[in-house]
Amino acid sequence: MKIRSLLRSTFLAAALVPVMLAAPLSAETLSNDDVIMLLEAGLGEEAVIAKIETSDGNYLTDTANLLALRQKGVPSTVIAAMVKRSVVPVEMSDSSADPMAPHFPGLYLFDEAAAQPRMWKIDPTSSTQTKTGGILGYALTGGIASASVKAVIPGDKAKIASRVSRPVFYVYFDNDAGNSSGMFSTGFGAAIQTPNEFSLVKLMEKKGKREARMGSMNIGGAKAGVMDKDQIAFDYEQIAPSVFKVTPLNDLEPGQYGFVFAVGGGVGPGLAGSAGTAGARVFAFGVE
Template identity: 35%
Template sequence: MRRGTGALAMALALGAATAANAQSFDNRSVMALHRAGLGPDVIIAKIRALPCNYDTSTEAIIALSSAGVAQDVIVAMVDKCTGSSRAQGVNNASADPLVKHAPGIYLLESAQPAKMTMLRPAASAGLKVTGNGSILFPLMAKLTVTQAQAQTVIHGSRPTFYFYFNADDEKVNTFGTVGSAAAQSPNEFSLVKFRVDKNTRQFVVGRVQPYVEVVGVDPKNTLPFDAEDMGDGIFRIQFAADLPAGEYAFVLPGGKTSFRIYDFSIP
């Protein structure tokens, strides 16, 4: 492969790379719009435009009705969530990891009182390309994430995570969604360690040098983890060795052009 051809291929493949970000619109958001005086038509349009992120349990519906939220709005929420695990009685407040939670990645914090903390996806600031494509200085594309540290800070070197999937409906939940389908297994994710550069974090998503071209997360730059299937779409993630202090993320590649980044920090 000619060096110029490889550089052009990576530029075309990765030039549009972004981190997929989902809007968070839940029961509290519906209540906020209602209190602001917006009519049912506006709220329903918002509900229909975004994936299910609502609590449609009996208690939650009663709370919405008691607050004066229109019946048509509540029906729209239930319709949007039909088939999702949220509509099947999830309990995000439970510290028991075997209780079904909304789809996502959760950190099990064992300090008393124990709790499950959900990792939220991070936003990408774009690509940084370095090098000239030679053997000594390969052309490197690095996805950068704003801020030097993740919001989720873990006080321990061997954390335990739980992945929750809604295996019955690939297109209802927003967890891990890249393109049109939601992730279904931890094996679709890679664990990477960021390189911190000033006020950004970076990891390599492309490399070009003579006779070598890698597009996407290079397996050589990933860290191993053990995923145990606990049943009902629940997976426990553990590590065989301590993780050194640093910035990490579970990354879901979506082809060549987008990534979902769930980051955490070990100080």
Template identity: 30%
Template sequence: MKSRYARIAMAALMFVLSAVSVPLLTPSTAHAQSSSTAAMTNADVVKLAKLGFGSEIIKEKINGASTVNFKLDVDDLVKLKNAGVSQDVISAMLKRADGGGAASASGSAMASASGPAGYPGGPDVTLVTKDGGSVHLRSISGTMSTTNAVVTVLMHQNYPGMAAAVRTHDPRPSFIVNSTVQPKGSIYIVSLDVDKGDQDRSLKLGNARFWGGMKNVGAPDKDNQVAYDVVSMGNGNQWKLTPSNDLKPGEYGLFSGGLYDFGVDP
């Protein structure tokens, strides 16, 4: 009798289980579940932009992603812009990649994990190299000094340390600059003089004569300016700056109030 009841109970249980839909972890569903934790990519950002999500929402998704795998070389930036991704979203992608340590320029450049406080209000700048590497540059501020030279007072902007944290072997790197201002006359590529005595790097600015008059105040001295070619990208608020000639090994920077410093190694 007990065995009969047991068989009836088992049959009832099997009937109930057969009527319940039990999800199975197939390879496809396993991939779907694991993809929810996958790194955020350029394609994800483009998808959100094309669906009409605002910049603030997309930036929140970028900043809230557990990991990111953004491709931010020059061609990638152009594709993002052409796909309708806004400038501030692209800037958020660059900053997130930089903060996550993913923005080293493929061995050609590396960014310091921490550095001096940034100069407020400056443009957004990314250094890119011929091998496809890129690194987001941070602006630093310096201190002013003056030197008497016969009938002229020389003015210098001095920056801490004798070498920039960002280094490259590319003698002619380019710079992607997000700025509403035309670069020529407002953004300069400059060479820096290393002062081993003071353990810093200096940039000569305009000068003043003892009997009155000041010249080129706030602009780098012509001897320190590096000629460059500029190309407008996207909607006109993004520019590509490239030195007209190869840079010699030494210390350099983009100067626009603050200094986006980098160094060229042999």
């Protein structure tokens, strides 16, 4: 009988082992009092800081509580570790309709016509493929007629399109972190700082591609960048540090458009061996 009871207990214990192993340990959440208790128990600063850094914490870190911790002998290094663990990471969005909400750096189309308003992040296209237009007239007239230099954007249409004729855009720069290697970089360590450095243009639609005129040349010289006559006027206002609202001054006809800026170049031998830039970055969108 004792043997049978012993075997039954053994089997029961064996059956409980996997359950015990599978059961998650309850997560420990430290508080101000826990930190004080650990220090009073004789744990060194390094050990307490390691515990703080590897455990969940619910610390009171307002001015009054920080002073209270210091008065109880909590070292400044330990208090600093508690404060760091109390900082909640800022959640970035790529769709929030609230312009004041933190967004990832980029240019966004505000979709006010959607059932639930939201923003669409427009990914930039870097165009390093270029072509010249009017070169025959340029050659036949000895340079009196202008030849244009165009940036080529692959694809018939942009992925993002507005359903209103005067769309609203928001630009989120990341000036604090630096843009020298980001989407707003113009090359050579420089970067776009405000929408004033963009050009809004209507893209010429070709089979399987879109084009933006980025320069011209004639007997009188060469010009780099978007021509004044090709630029579409827009207004912008700063609504927060490094955040701008951009709106065209007039309604846009259905078609393909883009906010364009030149990348890494200037006047002189460049695109297609003529005036222009080494490339262009285009935030392309459509208007339906």
